[in-house]
Amino acid sequence: MANRILIFDDDIDILSICSYILSEQGWEVFTSENCNDIVKRVRDIAPNVILMDNWIPDTGGIVATRALKNEADLKQIPVVYFSANNDIHTLAQQAGADTFLPKPFDIQELESKINSVLVHD
Template identity: 30%
Template sequence: MKKLKILICDDDQDNLDVLQILLEMEGYIVVKEDQSSKLISTINSEQPDLLLLDIWMPEICGDEIIKIIRSDSSINGLPIIAFSASLDIEKISKKAGANQYISKPYDINEITRLIINVLGNKL
């Protein structure tokens, strides 16, 4: 069975490192990107199976990135789970076009459940 690749975009290096360790322990290949301005290029080069995206990013906000992804026919099918400490994460992520969302602080079991739910038939 192919290992699935998850791309994580967050400007907080500690958060990237923790998520990488936890998701690799779950058997996923993890790619990290800490600059939202480079994310589309990273998506095109890495071709991930799923994107975990922080909504509050410098340079380009996560909801704007989701809109860019959804308007690009070559990558618009990429499953996206948005995350944020914002109280409006549900509204923001749904409006932008994310498949799912999770609030910070989050639980690894909840992230794993969302990943399984979003990836479904790829597992």
């Protein structure tokens, strides 16, 4: 069964690029342009990894990530915080994300960061 990744970003181009790259690598990719009903959405999809943008509507990446990390059944899902913000390290820490990826990034950086947090059964 393919690993599942859920990408939260309001930039359609980022979603398209990441979806293409990751699906070529064998991932089952799910995307969202907002983080409304995030807990339900994550439970329904059951991703292995989440990519979370900082500027995602409506609540933002920090609040959305904290909501996931506060759920006992979801907190183990790795969250890769990604943003063009130059203070991304601090934002990722505030959110409780597992790691971060600065935008812009190259394909190798994306793959490496995701593989670094992927839990292998």
